Amino acid sequence: MSKYKPSPFAPLHFPDMPKIDGFTMATAEAGVRYKGRTDLWVMVGQAGTQVAGVFTQNLCPGAPVDWSRKALSVDTKGPRVVVVNSGTANVFAGQKSVDAVVETAQGIADIFGAARDGVLLSSTGVIGEALDASKLTAQFSAMKASLSAEGWADAARAIMTTDTYAKGATDSAVIDGVRVQINGIAKGSGMIAPDMATMLAYVATDANINDSVLQVLLSDQVGSTFNAITVDSDTSTSDTLLLLASCAADHRLITDVNDPRLDDFKAALHRVLFNLAMQIIKDGEGISKFIRVTISGAVSDKSAKKIGMSIANSPLVKTAVAGQDANWGRIIMAVGKAGEPAERDKLTVHIGPHLLAQHGQPAPHYTEADGAAYMKNAEIDIRVDLGLGDGQSVVYGCDLTHQYIDINADYRS
């Protein structure tokens, strides 16, 4: 799909995703920007479908994000429809962006019988161009006619931009003796940073859970999944993560997030979110190596995360990893620049199994040869203990390579 070489972490195949009771979908070639590929996905949740969402924290969000934030809380009677296009982000095109959002939602209302203000919209692609909504609405009749409970792989492909592979995950859980299914798809490979990114992810389940519980689950789990990854510290204006429950499963409705019947579902949901987040970071633009940064001993979890992100976002750390250089001096630098409590002489730094530095100096038994050998791995583990407290965090990033520049220096050309 992408003109760039696939990520070395591209999975061999898209997972086999089962149908989920209460959801149907379709894709189309709307021709928003790309030619010869699908760029539009519509998913319909049956009447009564519950929805939760998390959106970009960028203070200049796109019109679709503004719209969908409001749509979440609209009490719909009929079906819930999710509409996603790739090619343009429909961001920062003024009233035209807003008009395009309304026109798209109205088109869905007309064709699918959904409440207009409850339609959930996302757009991804170039910023600063309005979406031509007529290209989407022209497809809706045919898409309605082709709705199917299958099609998750097609959906994942339709929402790709610079992604080099389609991203999907599936899992299941048991609630009250009833097996429920969780499917998710996602896109995103650049502008990935904490607090969401040009990252779109849609997770659907047939579990019978109300929207307020779904929202708490999503908000609880996003910190250790989608908000723990960073490609380039840049935060998109379009990030959207939606969780929809058709409530088709035959168990009693769950309305309390502390209901013990939720335990298995919580774990399965986390696996799906984490899996999708890892697929996104492993398709980070230009990635050649995956980086896991584990911080411990910080004064708080929040401080640990900030230090972890400082390391994972450091261009000098990222280029060192790209160059297979166990340059722990740059790790120390990135700890120090985070602005969080840190003491040079209390730091312990590991790369993989190797203790590199402690007590303010290189570890006596560490050799450059050990480091060099380890850095040939595709997945690089960096562990820093601050020696100050109990705060910990794990963040995930990737290296900075020539291909990142190739992709981003000519994205619009």
Add this chain to the structure above:
Amino acid sequence: MSKYKPSPFAPLHFPDMPKIDGFTMATAEAGVRYKGRTDLWVMVGQAGTQVAGVFTQNLCPGAPVDWSRKALSVDTKGPRVVVVNSGTANVFAGQKSVDAVVETAQGIADIFGAARDGVLLSSTGVIGEALDASKLTAQFSAMKASLSAEGWADAARAIMTTDTYAKGATDSAVIDGVRVQINGIAKGSGMIAPDMATMLAYVATDANINDSVLQVLLSDQVGSTFNAITVDSDTSTSDTLLLLASCAADHRLITDVNDPRLDDFKAALHRVLFNLAMQIIKDGEGISKFIRVTISGAVSDKSAKKIGMSIANSPLVKTAVAGQDANWGRIIMAVGKAGEPAERDKLTVHIGPHLLAQHGQPAPHYTEADGAAYMKNAEIDIRVDLGLGDGQSVVYGCDLTHQYIDINADYRS
């Protein structure tokens, strides 16, 4: 000096730097790391020389920074000596780093008759290796014998690491009818970020100004000069900016920073600091284009600077500039991710003379052709008005190119 191609902004020649009364210097090939080039500079200020300094805010500073911070306030009777080596940063090598610092200072004390604890030391280069101080001290006798009031260009070359050109600036001012001289040299081209960077700068003057006034001048002026530049957001552990006054000039001592006799000197000092800072950013690792980001209309100057830095540090903005793409959508994104007050519909964005966006949408008369033509320039002006208040700031950066990765992926090899 560097194995990488020179910055396109490299000046045609090093400025003609006059002698400064009260200062002598020498350089040597100490063989710390590099072969066949100088890597050691010693400058001697006559007895009574006044000193001020600003250092890295990285919380894991190098031993030379710890030492020099203390040395600033030592009351010396004899000469003041500055010693700078390139090749190793002498950072995070534990007690060995500290020992190397003491041994170097002791060597200077022995040979030059300076108070040991007042010797000012800097080291720049690889982190995590201790300096072999004996390589420096072995040179001191010969260096003392070759001390000269000339040699600023040689000094600037001796302290280079990945720099592609030597950096110097000179200016003069009149105090009480007496002309005083200001010379400065600097190094640095990577790990450049606010709050200092792997940036070393040494400024000397014969003006008769006491150290407390020098310190206020330096602290006041660093915000709009060295702390307004960023290459990659990474903050070095070694940054040092020193201002030395030999007090050799024949005017009455200035002890009050508000003394009106200082006005001309303040302006000249700012020109020197700004000139050196621009030379550093224009030698930013892998630079092909210089970027000036001007923020106005922010809620405060501090907020404006944070937004400016968010733009100047954004990998997506930097790669867009490298690709000659007037991608103002990414500028909006970077404004939004800064976390500072901003309202999408009040933003105004200019690139050079072109109004690109206002009122939350592209400007009606702007064309992609205008943007594309402007982006061919070597110096790119980005102006964002927030429309919220009176806060303003200017920051300076550079684009992100393949050469940045080449330099940093194999710096140690």
